[in-house]
Amino acid sequence: MTLLAVERIKLFSTRSPYWCSALAIVLGVGLTAIIAAASEEQVSLGLTQIGSAQLAIAVVLVMAAIAVTTEYRFNTIRSTFLAVPGRTSALVAKATVVALIAGVLGEIIAFGSVGIAKVISPSSDLAINSAAEWRHVAGVGLVYAIGAVMAVAVGILVRQTAGAVAILLVWQMIAEGLIGIIPKAGIKIQAWLPFTNATHFLTMGADSPEQGGAGIDFKLSQWGSLAYFAGIAIAMLVVALIVAKRRDA
Amino acid sequence: MIEAIGLTKRYGRTVAVDDLSFTVHPGRVTGFLGPNGAGKSTTMRMILGLDRPTAGRVLIDGKPYTELHRPLQTVGALLDAKWVHPNRSARAHLRWLAKSNNLPDSRVDAVLEAVGLTQVAGKNAGGFSLGMSQRLGIAAALLGDPKVLLFDEPVNGLDPEGILWIRTFMQNLAAEGRTVLVSSHLLSEMALTAGELIVIGRGKLITQSTTQEFIDSATGNTVLVRSPQLFKLGPLLVDKGFTVRDGADGALSVSGATSDQIGDIAGANGVVLHELSPQRGSLEEAFMQLTGDAVEYHAEIGK
Ligand SMILES: Nc1ncnc2c1ncn2[C@@H]1O[C@H](COP(=O)(O)OP(=O)(O)O)[C@@H](O)[C@H]1O
Ligand SMILES: [Mg+2]
Numbered sequence A: 001m002t003l004l005a006v007e008r009i010k011l012f013s014t015r016s017p018y019w020c021s022a023l024a025i026v027l028g029v030g031l032t033a034i035i036a037a038a039s040e041e042q043v044s045l046g047l048t049q050i051g052s053a054q055l056a057i058a059v060v061l062v063m064a065a066i067a068v069t070t071e072y073r074f075n076t077i078r079s080t081f082l083a084v085p086g087r088t089s090a091l092v093a094k095a096t097v098v099a100l101i102a103g104v105l106g107e108i109i110a111f112g113s114v115g116i117a118k119v120i121s122p123s124s125d126l127a128i129n130s131a132a133e134w135r136h137v138a139g140v141g142l143v144y145a146i147g148a149v150m151a152v153a154v155g156i157l158v159r160q161t162a163g164a165v166a167i168l169l170v171w172q173m174i175a176e177g178l179i180g181i182i183p184k185a186g187i188k189i190q191a192w193l194p195f196t197n198a199t200h201f202l203t204m205g206a207d208s209p210e211q212g213g214a215g216i217d218f219k220l221s222q223w224g225s226l227a228y229f230a231g232i233a234i235a236m237l238v239v240a241l242i243v244a245k246r247r248d249a
Numbered sequence B: 001m002i003e004a005i006g007l008t009k010r011y012g013r014t015v016a017v018d019d020l021s022f023t024v025h026p027g028r029v030t031g032f033l034g035p036n037g038a039g040k041s042t043t044m045r046m047i048l049g050l051d052r053p054t055a056g057r058v059l060i061d062g063k064p065y066t067e068l069h070r071p072l073q074t075v076g077a078l079l080d081a082k083w084v085h086p087n088r089s090a091r092a093h094l095r096w097l098a099k100s101n102n103l104p105d106s107r108v109d110a111v112l113e114a115v116g117l118t119q120v121a122g123k124n125a126g127g128f129s130l131g132m133s134q135r136l137g138i139a140a141a142l143l144g145d146p147k148v149l150l151f152d153e154p155v156n157g158l159d160p161e162g163i164l165w166i167r168t169f170m171q172n173l174a175a176e177g178r179t180v181l182v183s184s185h186l187l188s189e190m191a192l193t194a195g196e197l198i199v200i201g202r203g204k205l206i207t208q209s210t211t212q213e214f215i216d217s218a219t220g221n222t223v224l225v226r227s228p229q230l231f232k233l234g235p236l237l238v239d240k241g242f243t244v245r246d247g248a249d250g251a252l253s254v255s256g257a258t259s260d261q262i263g264d265i266a267g268a269n270g271v272v273l274h275e276l277s278p279q280r281g282s283l284e285e286a287f288m289q290l291t292g293d294a295v296e297y298h299a300e301i302g303k
Helices: A002-012 A016-038 A050-073 A076-083 A088-120 A131-158 A161-179 A185-190 A194-202 A222-246 B040-047 B090-100 B105-115 B130-142 B160-175 B187-193 B211-219 B230-239 B259-268 B283-290
Strands: B002-011 B014-024 B029-033 B055-060 B075-078 B148-152 B179-184 B196-201 B204-210 B222-226 B243-246 B252-255 B275-279
Touching (some): A002 A016, A016 A088, A050 A161, A088 A131, A088 A222, A131 A161, A131 A222, A194 A222, B002 B040, B014 B055, B014 B196, B040 B179, B090 B105, B090 B130, B105 B130, B130 B148, B148 B160, B179 B187, B196 B211, B222 B230, B222 B259, B230 B243, B230 B252, B230 B259, B259 B275
Parallel strands (some): B014 B204, B029 B179, B075 B148
Antiparallel strands (some): B002 B014, B196 B204, B222 B275, B243 B252
């Protein structure tokens, strides 16, 4: 518990998490506002989450990675390891705090997007009733939290901001989609890619074609996809923790 | 007490620290002396569990650093004053450190006061001068009121006032019965600060002794002798096993003998002396000679 408080103090005593959070909210909710304002017809619930699931998530991943890489950049990681020589508990605490913040941000952006769409397009039916609709909106926070753990792991492994951010953004925004282009094998591989599974978890099936993932033959249920996404994130974190513990700080 | 036993660190093909053994005792400032690149910082990182020794081990009060419970309460260290987030305030920096080792926030205020940073505690550490950063680093080291303190080149780049402050501060800490290890590449600085010296070159131990012993042995005892009867005195000194060389202005430079010994020999043999003066070589010169073949980066010395 103490270490969670330590990581909270560390994070909130610098400016970058505030900037990243503000940017994520503005981009996520803002994109929904633009979409809602531009549509002549009613806005569907699926449309409201394009900003959260495809744009703001990138900012959250960057924020999570930066939370670690700045420690390496300014060598405060060494002060951290002097204070907590076991290393693992300090890094797990950091991953936890960053994941919590990402999760809260996800909920703010997801529900904020629904709210702004309703304000801009009052006639749209944006009620959240079914389990699928709840998963689609409230699930964003879960995806952000797990994605943040992954980003922290990448940050620990790569140790520098530019590298970690490049890896995360290229992978999340471009690479997973491009793999689908590979004839035949592409969509089979995609069924097992982490962020593609995260998207699968969020989809409402046929009700949200705009969420992508169409045509991929997923072998997992939607919650199964989330568990798989989380499993990969935890595996990456474990590898990162082992590496961090063994190498010279 | 810090105890290093056969400590060795290799980075690829570089042997940074080579089978180093030494003991640092409480109650006095121990200087860790060696030219740049000698392996001082690497040794300190190993003492603190940041770098993993290739071989050997180092214990603090009998335990490796990584096994200390709430280590800041046992060991305080300032390895580099720039290890702070530039956009985090001095107080926030100390607050998270204190929290991590269950130290009350009152310790933060106490150490800020002790190093004289109370006025600027709310300012971002990135805007601090080197002297202020150094003080913040010392404040962090003092947070847990530790028995063991390590400082890596703490006076590097400081103005004379800052140097004096740190020197006095460290001596006071040692006088309180703490174990204080301070590294430096300047013997002249260590001569003023430390009571005991651990001298290394190229990662190897050269000697561990009191500062006075080290200075005596390092500067050697050369005595300059002038006399109208050198032709008579010279062979007498050589017979006694002293090394005699021709000095400037027809004087003799005698090593290995004290001025008392030479005076006695001259008197016993009726030799008239015009000058008999013990020579103190420059401390730095002597130090460089001693670590001579151990100097890694000549160009960097005195940087
Ligand atoms: N992380 C590292 N990787 C590779 N070589 C290193 C590393 N740290 C130190 N060295 C090398 O080890 C030697 C000792 O360095 P250091 O401990 O910094 O010496 P000092 O502090 O006495 O100046 C130097 O040759 C240095 O280049
Ligand atoms: Mg050094």
